[in-house]
Amino acid sequence: MLFLISDDLNTRIGCYGDPLVQTPNIDRLAARGVLFENAACQYPLCGPSRNSMLCGLYPDTTGIHGNAQIFRDSIPERWSLPQAFRLDGYFAGRIGKMYHYNVPKSVGTNGHDDPASWELELNPAGCDRLIEEPDIFTLRKNAFGGTLSWYASPRPDAAHTDGMLADDASWVLERCAQRNDRPFFLAVGFYRPHTPYVAPKEYFDLYHLEDMPLFDNVEEDNADVPEAALLSRKKEQEQLTDDLRRQAVQAYYASTTFMDAQVGKVLDTLKRTGLDKNTIVVFTSDHGYFLGEKGLWQKQALFDKVAGVPLIIAEPGRTAGAVATAPVGLVDLYPTLTEWCGVPTQELMQGQSLVPMLRDPSATGRGYSMSMVVRNDRQAKQRYYGYSIRTQRYRLTLWDDGKRGTELYDHQNDPDEFTNLAHGDRKSDPEIAQVIRDLTQKLETERTKGMPASGKRTEYKVGNWNPMLRIDD
Known part of the structure; x- marks a missing residue:
């Protein structure tokens, strides 16, 4: 099992029909698996979403409605998804961000992680965390992760945290391939495109500012929207100039394509080692993201652009290049992956198994x-x-x-x-x-x-x- 997750990635990627964003590696994964067109997170914020996904429970049951928390403080007896695999004899390893991290402050640490979930924990920190923070442009002084911030780095992929994550993942996969007596559950959590949007300059150069989409007529659009729906807005993000808006979108797209390149390195290693012949691969994100639609940026809203996530599941020899249109949630991954692999679980499970959709993408499932x-x-x-x-x-x-x-x-x-x-x-x-x-x-x-x-x-x-x-x- 190879579980790949991006941070703050919406569905602006090639295989979901975006005409601008270049994601060739995620696209090729979709070509050999099932793409879930209407997948959603259960809470559009990193900590609550990830705890829900990794517990197979809704946020009201995990008790996690904010960041800087871990489910062990509220439901300590719960097996996490990787823990269930570990208890069944799998080697379980984590590289990067799976539970909540304060980004960029927690990069290079265990963040708010769950030690019982893993046998191996690798926490690289690259130039984006250790060297370049003084060079990052930000809308709010001394703030990076909680607002819009970006930097086109002169340093290569391998010097960045996500590049190091890809190299570490390759190192682990090579060793997993050397011993076939024990299955593995390897989770790789990329940090991009979470702010600060830092990526090598070559990825910024792929996107011309004049091509970046702007969303106007916000007041007219929001005239019929309840105030509660718009409370995720931040003061410094209001009244941005067109140039700043274009720069922010460009930086987000650049970070997305940079992250995609690292996904490609991991998938290449999987193929080179022969593990692609018997490894299930999952790719998703913790939630979606606004880039100026409705005058909003980032997360914590309940519109499709923010609640929706990319979700691709690929298994060798199974359905390839298919699209499942029925609505599903990240909470469904726990029962799906454990059933698919025959891994025992605890009785309480609030998600549905997507195994019927993996066998027949036209299946309707729960329906919402x-x-x-x-x-x-x-x-x-x-x-x-x-x-x-x-x-x-x-x-x-x-x-x-x-x-x-x-x-x-x-x-x-x-x-x-x-x-x-x-x-x-x-x-x-x-x-x-x-x-x-x-x-x-x-x-x-x-x-x-x-x-x-x-x-x-x-x-x-x-x-x-x-x-x-x-x-x-």
């Missing part, structure tokens, strides 16, 4: 995915929750059970989510009203399923940086 995010009303000193359900055609989002707003988007006719059908007089249309009722019922069913047996959210620590969780400062 669910994502959530926490918001903070500082004036009222209370938190509230946004939950979103995505079917193949619609996305319904309820803020504070609808008291702070409802959104409904028809992806068949409005794939970019410009028109909120739950706004104003639109929602009184009988067909729209029925869709809202049906999806609200499905959402409530999945929310209940996503809770612990007690019916109450797992307690979590609030001693972390996530401002959406703070009500007392």
